[in-house]
Amino acid sequence: MAGRKTGEILLKAHNVVKKFGGLTAVKEVSLDVRAGEIVGLIGPNGAGKTTFFNCLNAIAVPTSGEITFAGHSLVSQISPATSRLVFRSGLLFALLSLLWLPLVLGVVWPETFFRLEAVLALSILALFRIYLLRPLSLFRPWSRLLLIIFVLVDGICAVNWLWRSPEFSEVSFFNLFPFYPLLVPGSLLLLLASLVLLLLFNLPRVKEAFGQHLRADVITRLGIGRTFQNIRLFSSLSALDNVKLGRHCRTRANFFGIVLALPQARKEELDSAEKAAECLRFVGLGKQLVSRAGSLPYGDQRRLEIARALATEPKLLLLDEPAAGMNPTESAELITLVRRISQAGIAVLIIEHDMKVIMNLADRIYVLDHGELIASGTPVEVRSNAKVIEAYLGAQHAASEA
Amino acid sequence: MMIVAGFFLTSFFLVSVVIAETIKIPVASPFTGPLASFGEGVKNGALLKAEEINAGGGINGKQIEIVLGDELCDPKEAAAVATRFASDPKVAIVVGHLCSSATLAALPIYKEAGLPAITPASTNPEIGKSSPYYFRNVYKDDFQGDFLARYAKKVRNFKKIAIFYEVNDYAMGLKDAFVSQAKKVGLRIIGAESYMSETIDFNAQLTKFKMMRPDAIFIPGYAPQATLLISQARSLGMKCAFFGADGLDDAIMLKNPDADGLFVTTPFLVDRGGAMVKEFVGRYQRKFSIEPNWFAANTYDAVGLAVAAITAAGLDREKVRAYLAGISSEEKAFQGITGATYFDENGDCLKAAFVKVVKDGKWVSAEEQLQ
Amino acid sequence: MLAAILDQSSLFLQQLVNGITLGSIYALIAVGYTMVYGVIQLINFAHGEIYMMGAFLSFSLLSGFFGFGLPFGLAVAVSVLVCALAGILLDVVAYRPLRRAPRLAALITAIGMSIFLQNLALLIWGGQIQSFPQNAIPALLSEPALQLGDVVISWLQVVILSTAIFLMLALHLIVHYTRIGRAMRAISQDKTAASLMGVNVDRVVSYTFAIGSGLGGVAGILVGLYYNAVYPTMGYFAGIKAFAAAVLGGIGSIPGAILGGGILGLAEVFGGGYISSSYSNGIAYAVMILVILVKPTGLFGRHLRDKA
């Protein structure tokens, strides 16, 4: 199978693990795809192939392992649950700080803001902020400092409030409080300091600490396109619109450009219509531009999905069982289509059950079983691998009994 | 598309179909919806007055016709109803809008159309100031609040008062006036709590008041909530007195055995008023088999005012306004069942207030009135 | 000094009593939301209206609104039964045809039904607050059951709490130890699998609606008696608060609904009593939003369905 030219390594997955609760769906799978190559990924049902695909384009976040694509690391080094928690906390935290500003203004000009509700709001906010800072303080000492500052500011403001509200004016403790003159400027100063700290330290440091987690749409822009096992088209849109959506990540017209009908935005729209039509012709759907995606025949929907993925101008195309449910003629067409894609310089990683298709197409094949990589190599090597035969026969055996 | 437009246009011509030989006096108020019970009094008062006028030969031989405009106390609806009245040239004066919010929404429309209006119930102080075309024959909030504070101190000799007010313009105006007068006469306000019109559970705040042991609780607000409030206070074992302003003057108070002893301000007293009042109450009870409340009495007088204005000035809006504005001193006052009504430069009315008490399921006038 | 402390502590105790009463009512309504959500993943907005109907029906039967009066016990039983039937009817007429439609469609329908029922009540009974006729209610209910200094507990509060506890226990037994309860739990786990196993899904959903609506009706009657006030919009506010309680406890979880109802009732009473009453509705909204944003599964809830 040395007929095709292959380039440098495009995608490299190393020891990828994905766990769902107690279940390990993918166990330390390593795999690489070179530019221009067609690589097959096979295995019995439930072997974790689709989960692995999902890990590759960040639909699922791997529990551990490294994935690099064209020089970019796609997975951050800290557990995704933690980084998500911290990110959310940070976001909510920033929001709360915004809400908190008016309350502090209320301290400075008490007659302008709220009655005793403010004390309630303030204490809820304070508790909430402490709760949110908890995950942050797990990581860096400076966030503990932030926590202390915020608690101080909240406390001072609350005391301020209690002191100022008429309902409590007869209570002697607050009248005796000796530092009252320092309270207002002090709390304002602390607030400013805490805001500065929040801005200076929070976002960049958090990012630095957790590494970049790339979202699916960013990965698509980097050049991984994919199709799905159970077709996921935008079924109420036309075929053309579906493919135009594929162009989305290669266009950049913004709200104002569109609304003001700027020439650049209009040109881009025409461009993407043209490119989309081209993609549709490429997969052989040139005549079905305006039909609703959901009303196309099954085989056409599969091809439409491929066209949509192609429109994103991928360097690597992930095909998840593209021949499922196809008759032999359609499968044969599919094989030619994938060949043509490969000839266009796009690497293809393909999951397929149809052995005829996969043996015909793939330069190399990886075999997964129960989440583990059990074999890899050229189709000929894989076909004669004992483990593979066992995995498949076992599966067939089980299937025939059920 | 065109069909829809046609349908929509023709439908509006229906509005102006009825042009009979009668003089129309529109009355706008909520007649259905959650506040329908307030509008009931307005409707009855207006119909009763119209019936009397028509029985006496109408205005210069022409019968009058009450046109009811149901606005659900909703500002949006009120504006639509007001536009309908304002665009009818046969309308020379409007009686109406019960809620201040509805009145304020309708106000710019009447002002623009030069259409005078009398509200029998809206107490918001903004109304008089905002338009020369708006008159009212109801107290302003500040007058009643002021009055109640003096009455509570001087006649009842209360010392500690708690206030439970509804969050609306009427009640808050009352509360503020009450509080500022209370300070002057030396009443102690030991606490103020608020509720919304949809509140039915007052237990939490009442419990708080209970521990403060007030002599009385002032309820600026409306009867439906106040009756619940009083019952809940009694079942918590509170024995203090309750009082309120004309908002509590409603027949449902009489059905509540817990409300015994509640006193309220009122513009008219049945048992002390003149023959006119007795006659009004008698006729009202015969016709609607219910006691008239202040909405009914005020509307009755407002329609009376409107009729007097049309009789004197005809159907010219500007003249009607001038006539009403001319009722500016006690000598020129309009004599109605709610006493002598005359307007100040803002169109706000000045008249005397009385106190009545619930006793054994009946309103009776308080033994001591504030002189 | 001592007197002040005594005052404060009896204030606290009284508020506690008020809060628990309110909480048990919320819990009764919240169970209706949570059961329906657990079984068909629908927020039944019209549930508050069923509760309102319970109050209105018992009011009408007691006061002779329909032209005849019934004795207290019978009136309550009939109202609860009618509420349960109304729940089934609601499901059959409005929701069942949309079982396969997008979730949004069912949700919008639920809102439509809520508006419809509320205005229907407005049309039939009028908008004003109605009170139960005093002579139709057992006199005992308004007597204080226990008076400890300034703390008063009325028989009605005792009845409300004990009814709530009794019904919750009954519900627990039904859900865990009867055929229909097992079927409910099976459907809430996996509808298709349950129907493959021979569970008649439509019938079980009907039962769910019947039980939830019946409990809502009971809550309506209790609230009507407690505050002696019945009016068409009562379902709207109570519904929102009960829904917040259900969310707080974890929607789909019955013990969660009970706990959520209790917490919300106490929060509202203490918030209203000690802080300010203008925002007492706001407490429910804020709790609801915060819980959904921070911990959408609530206190006891299961994990949400995966979006994918």
Place this chain on the structure above:
Amino acid sequence: MHLDDRLFTDKKLYLPLLAAVLVLPWLPMGIAGPYVLRVATLTLVYMVLALGLNVVPGFTGLLDLGYVGFFGLGAYTAGLLTVHYQWSLWLVLPLAALNGAFWGILRGAPTLRLSDDYFAIVTFGFSELIILVIRNELWLTRGPMGVPGIAQPDIFGKVLDQPWQAFYLILFFLFLVLWVVVKIRSSRLGRAWFAVREDEIAAECVGVNVASYKIIAFALSAAIGALAGAFYARWFRFIHPDMFKFWESILILCLIVFGGMGSITGALLGALILIPLTELLRIVLPAELSNARYLLFGLIIVFMMRWRPAGLLPVEKE
């Protein structure tokens, strides 16, 4: 081609419409004139609102039950700025829209990951909180006293005090909003929204940043609502918390459910039929039944969902 795409391109479609609307204030309507014009103006306001709401549930498929919050926010922003500073409409309006967009984003940001029914509940709670704050914070909004005496709209220093002028003004804003939503619908942005509505995961896989596009939708929708609110305040000259009850959210939702969710012409048609219908019913129905109008709206929602879930003018042709 769908009606929505032809709105600004098909002369046969838009010229008669435009003519009909422009001529409306000058039709001989006798004494009913001002009233008809008022209803027509109100209808146009609701058309703007329906277009704005349509962006979220229609385009991105998330049910927004709290649209009235932004309507109220815009009205109060404009009303208070006008009353306190006597600023021109053309200054107040963009500020109100910006304020609306700001709160739209603030509300949207934490709700990005929520599933449909939870999102609906949060939007509902959020708008109720906005209205509760408006009702309770007297120092700012005067609460239940309402804000009276708001100046009428103006242009180049001239006050627009005739009913027909207000009508043309809101017509202008309607066209503005219509232009924006029609342009966006057929653009990259609109397609991204549709993709999010249909399938979020597939949308991510074609490179749509789901979060940021949702945020744009929230901001746009809220800004349009606030814009309508700002006009409403200046036109009504009085605002009150009661004008922004939960019911209004349902009414606006009903307009787009009736016309067809996601369909621009549908939203317009929904407002065009239902808003005058409420007025018509007020006149036709006997006084005791005037509440039955609301009942009718409940029924409309239920029936539409049951038998014509895609509305009168569905987005997609079968």
